[in-house]
Amino acid sequence: MRVLLLGGTAEGRALAKALHPQFDIVSSLAGRVPDPALPVGPVRIGGFGGIDGLRRWLQDERIEAVVDATHPFAATMTAHAVQVCAALHIPHLVLVRPPWDPAAATVVASDLDAAKEVAQQRYSRIFLTTGRSGVSVFADSDAWFLIRAVTAPEDQVMPRHHQLLLSRGPYAYDDELRLLEAHRIDALVTKNSGGEMTRGKVDAATALHVPVIMVARPPLPQGARTVDTVAAAARWVTEIR
Ligand code: NAP
Numbered sequence: 001m002r003v004l005l006l007g008g009t010a011e012g013r014a015l016a017k018a019l020h021p022q023f024d025i026v027s028s029l030a031g032r033v034p035d036p037a038l039p040v041g042p043v044r045i046g047g048f049g050g051i052d053g054l055r056r057w058l059q060d061e062r063i064e065a066v067v068d069a070t071h072p073f074a075a076t077m078t079a080h081a082v083q084v085c086a087a088l089h090i091p092h093l094v095l096v097r098p099p100w101d102p103a104a105a106t107v108v109a110s111d112l113d114a115a116k117e118v119a120q121q122r123y124s125r126i127f128l129t130t131g132r133s134g135v136s137v138f139a140d141s142d143a144w145f146l147i148r149a150v151t152a153p154e155d156q157v158m159p160r161h162h163q164l165l166l167s168r169g170p171y172a173y174d175d176e177l178r179l180l181e182a183h184r185i186d187a188l189v190t191k192n193s194g195g196e197m198t199r200g201k202v203d204a205a206t207a208l209h210v211p212v213i214m215v216a217r218p219p220l221p222q223g224a225r226t227v228d229t230v231a232a233a234a235r236w237v238t239e240i241r
Pocket residue numbers: 006007008009028029030032045046047048049050051053054069070071073074075076077078080130131191
């Protein structure tokens with residue numbers, strides 16, 4: 001059976017490993033970062049060209065099942081896959097990484113704009129870890145930002161006062177503690193990404209009594225079938241064969 005794995009995450013790579021070579025898989029990456037961590041097995045890189053492009057690609061490649069293991073904030077890709085798979089009657093599953101407990105947050109923000117409102121009203125030295133694409137939301141703030149991203153933000157207006165820290169996880173708890181202290185951070189802004197690879201910053205902030213402003217996940221499309229472990233996703237593929 002030919003299976004498309006929408007990846008770009010540790011879970012996507014783990015699922016490829018669980019299914020390859022028994023299944024005819026192809027993993028898809030958005031191509032956002034240079035030198036990405038590659039899953040085992042065949043890989044394609046780059047957008048499909050919206051809903052129409054995805055429909056054509058799935059048909060041309062004779063894909064028989066799709067597992068969406070993208071990041072929980074990759075809402076556009078997830079919505080496109082749900083819509084196209086329903087139209088083509090292709091079995092479809094979303095592998096949803098369990099979120100962090102919202103109780104770890106001082107404030108849960110509904111989106112980046114809401115996070116910015118809270119941050120700029122109350123804090124002055126902010127550790128911003130929400131990824132390069134939303135940085136300009138914070139551009140008109142007077143606070144100082146430590147902005148951590150995998151690659152430098154492009155086409156973004158940066159906050160007046162900031163330092164850019166280019167790095168890629170995973171991040172260890174002890175290193176996050178040191179970073180928060182060294183920069184005298186008084187608030188952490190993070191997405192509720194879930195997972196262990198970037199959790200250290202939340203635990204470190206909690207230990208240091210640094211407030212955590214956590215952006216809630218975008219909702220999943222209605223009716224999407226979901227599992228929350230790689231093992232369950234691999235089982236689903238095995239069972240629909
Ligand atoms: P997005 O906003 O949902 O997607 C925007 C567009 O990027 C999609 O419409 C699609 O282009 C393309 N795309 C996204 N994921 C793709 C994939 N796996 N394969 C092929 N094309 C893909 O997603 P995003 O926030 O840009 O995230 C892009 C990638 O980075 C994903 O693989 C995601 O797992 C990873 N990531 C995202 C975040 C985050 O916070 N959003 C964090 C870490 C990693 P077309 O419309 O042209 O098909």
